[in-house]
Amino acid sequence: MLYVEILGNLPEMARDEVRAMLELAGGEIVSRDYLLLGVNAGEEALPFLDRLGLSHEYGKLVIEADSVEELLEKARGVEWPIGGTFKVDTETMANCRHNVLDLPRKLGAVIHSKGFRVNLSRPDTLVRVYCGERLHAGVRLRFFDPKDFERRKAHHRPFFRPISLHPRISRALVNLTKARRELLDPMMGAGGILIEAGLLGLRVYGVDIRPEMVEGAGMNLRHYGITNYELRQGDATGLAGLFHKRFEAVATDPPYGTSATLAGRKRDELYRDVLGSIHDVLEPGGRLAIAFPADFDGEEEAERVGFKPVGRYYQRVHKSLERYFYVFER
The missing domain is CATH 3.30.2130.30 (VC0802-like)
Structure with a gap:
């Protein structure tokens, strides 16, 4: 025991x-x-x-x-x-x-x-x-040791963006997908989830619509000794056109807020399109771990495109942000 x-x-x-x-x-x-x-x-x-x-x-x-x-x-x-x-x-x-x-x-x-x-x-x-x-x-x-995770917080990375999941949570999202070989983050930002997946020995794939994020995420991955990765500039709503393969696991933390961070699109519409795009490239039986603001019904929208809910976890970040972490299975 x-x-x-x-x-x-x-x-x-x-x-x-x-x-x-x-x-x-x-x-x-x-x-x-x-x-x-x-x-x-x-x-x-x-x-x-x-x-x-x-x-x-x-x-x-x-x-x-x-x-x-x-x-x-x-x-x-x-x-x-x-x-x-x-x-x-x-x-x-x-x-x-x-x-x-x-x-x-x-x-x-x-x-x-x-x-x-x-x-x-x-x-x-x-x-x-x-x-x-x-x-x-x-x-x-x-x-x-919490210091091991603290050293990978956003402000310690060479490419710094203040809005980022804590490394412990990023690690948990990777693990909740049960990934053994690989993981895709289709809205990778500065690459925090990919860092945790890469440190576990997984091959990591990342996408972001902004070229500076693709460059910065690569810089961060290399900073932590991760070399088994493939990053692409592109739209998370069109993943099937970016990769001609299916993925074992997907984990991501979509942006929550402004029209700038959402590339000018309406938030809920973007989330729905991303869920459908992820479903297109996920292997049957594969898992998605994703975060959404509490005022977006991630479970209903994911079921609509064919996902099966596996887990849901509430977190209050601060007075203006409450979110749920979801795990879905294709």
Whole structure:
């Protein structure tokens, strides 16, 4: 068993991102306690979990218990997968219903009695205890350092445009498509989604109607060491004429606002035409992850052109922008 601790800002989207990766790996989510997911999967799932964007960490789940006493009793009887020194760290979630104030010391003593050495400053292994409705203890395998994502935010790129998805969300959109080989962003802007897809080893394709964006997105991709890409200037409403192929997956964040950013076209009309164009070039069974403002019924319009809804996730960005992230299947 494994555990995944998801982030709390878009928890349902984070859960479904984990589920999408497990579907590729042959695993499944079997339990949830607030932000902690219990996962039935083996080591073959780890490369897919390494792709996650909206998660804090994952690890090996060793014990689940309904009380501190039960946890400590089970801890005495299990084999701890600890290499070198260790430290016990407690995560008290918002729904914690147990007194865990002294638990790190007590659990540390039990593990120490089995022959492992404690190192509180620089441990080789971090034992994590999560307190929610139940108690869950495991060993961290991977921590997703937020600094890695922060370094790829828009203002750190050589070609800078202020309106851009956070890299964590861009990564999640890529993963929600379940892409294995390739991904198309037909309204790529400065290339934020393509950067995340490219860093996962996917071949990326991008389109933008503005030539400066095509040049700038290429500059950004190369800045992060991504070379397996194909970018074209063109109209996202006519993708079949730009590429003589179908795509495994599509993810995009269309512009929301002015006539300038929408190339002089009416917003809702543009969105409808783009959905139809994406449907034309997506493989049967392929997925689209896309964002729309909350006042546009993306689900109804996507179903009209033949898409099947898979997921919808609300986000309030600020007082003048509320949006939904959608996942559709062709």
